[in-house]
Amino acid sequence: MTVGDLEVEAALGPEQLRTRLRASRLYVVTDDLTPLEKLPDLVQAAVAGGADLVQLRRKREPWAELVELARSLQEICRRGGGIFLVNDHVDLALAAQADGVHLGQGDVAVQEARERLGDRPLIGLSTHTPDQALKAQLLPLDYIAAGPVRATPTKPDSVEVGFQQVTAAALVSRVPVVAIGGLDEGASAIEAGADLVAVVRAVCAAPDPRLAASKLRQEAAAATPWRWIRLNGEPRKSPPGETVLELLARLGVEPAGVAVEVDGRIVPRERLAAELVSEGSALEVVHFVGGG
């Protein structure tokens, strides 16, 4: 649509927003050091460079200023084809009609946020342990973040959890996994199982944020991602080269008692070790239950 003399992309619907999330690789989170008035230019540069998602992460500014800023950042992202989220504040997301909100473990409950936001906005949740990542799967959210991968001045009190936490989250997640924490290149996190790489300083403190975003986006896009599959009707992830037998083993499934179907085709037990899991495959793992 056209507003004044600007070509403005219409806000995406709930499904389009999630489709775009699934194609996203780079997530830029604003830092604490950049002055508020510089953030629009920074976000503009990040989106132009290739940031798919942008999160406004400010905790102390006056409410009115934050609302105004969030509205303008949302507009910049919309025009540039990016997704805009705010940190912590459901109220701010509502006031700015933001594409979503990112919540921490200590923030407002995901269920409550969903009820207040409705179906459209994305909800993301920080997770720091495999158990948190697993429990998050029961919540009405759209992605989980796993980290901090490395110690970071952004969160001085938190303990670094390494790429192991990214991989642990990827092994259980039904929703995209965002790797975060001290990352300065794009490939390692994707190879560890993340769908997106989130950065703060690597873009916000870069001499040329647009170039930094562009480089990170290219690195992330060039890495070999884990496959998305449907397993018994639910989205799941599988690392490159994984066989169906390996997938069953890590789920603790004994092949003797089950039948496996891949894309409508039965895979005989003796072939499970040779059957590679491939992108977009639909796997069904069934067993006998009581019946008449």
Added chain:
Amino acid sequence: MEEGDRLHLGSATLRSRLIHGTGKFPSAELLAQAIAASEAEMITLAVRRLHLDGDRRSELEGLDLSRYHLLPNTAGARSAEEAIRLAHLARAAGLSDFIKVEVVGHEATLLPDPLATFEATSRLVAEGYTVLPYTSDDVALALRLAEAGAAAVMPGAAPIGSTLGVLNPHNIRLIIQECPVPVIVDAGLGSPSDALRVMEWGAAGVLVNTGIARAKDPVGMARAFAAAVEVGRLAHRAGLAGESGEARHGYGASSPTAGLPVG
């Protein structure tokens, strides 16, 4: 049980003519005990997705499936294609070619879809399965299923889970009389007397699930059904007096009419 009286279904030879369902039991322990008490040799199973998170315990965990002839069903199928897919999964899970074709055509009553049942039966027979279709009490359809290669036909006495007993005795008897393959009465048998009656008529066997599983004492009821099936079979083999040529029509005293010390 008379020596040598066996039910042959595909590659299976069964001494017990009670096929035992495994659904809806209060616990895995009671299911295992009920099957043991019934001395059934063939049990039915359903095929479902494995729960990949959390509790994976199954109601079948108390059973050694290798000790039984397994008759997986296609319950849940709403079309021939779905039934065939479930049959393929069942074969892969159990490595047995037996399949109870069950295609629901009417949600409220779970009554079978005759066209889809026939199609799935024909196609699975062609694929080499030993097919036992659950069907309605329609005589012509039962004959068509037998023609299509069903190893047995399984007309329902009453809707699945209803325990209403034999709703259309005339049709069930006709199917038993006319069908060239074994007739196993399935679904709706609520009490051992229902099972006894159809066995007396010459049914080759019965399949019972809810009638046992939902009894106050499932183990005791499994034993009662097994006894009823055996009595019904004995009675059928002995030939009911009411069905012999002599006694079919009219009335007759059991005691001699001559020699009464009166008059």
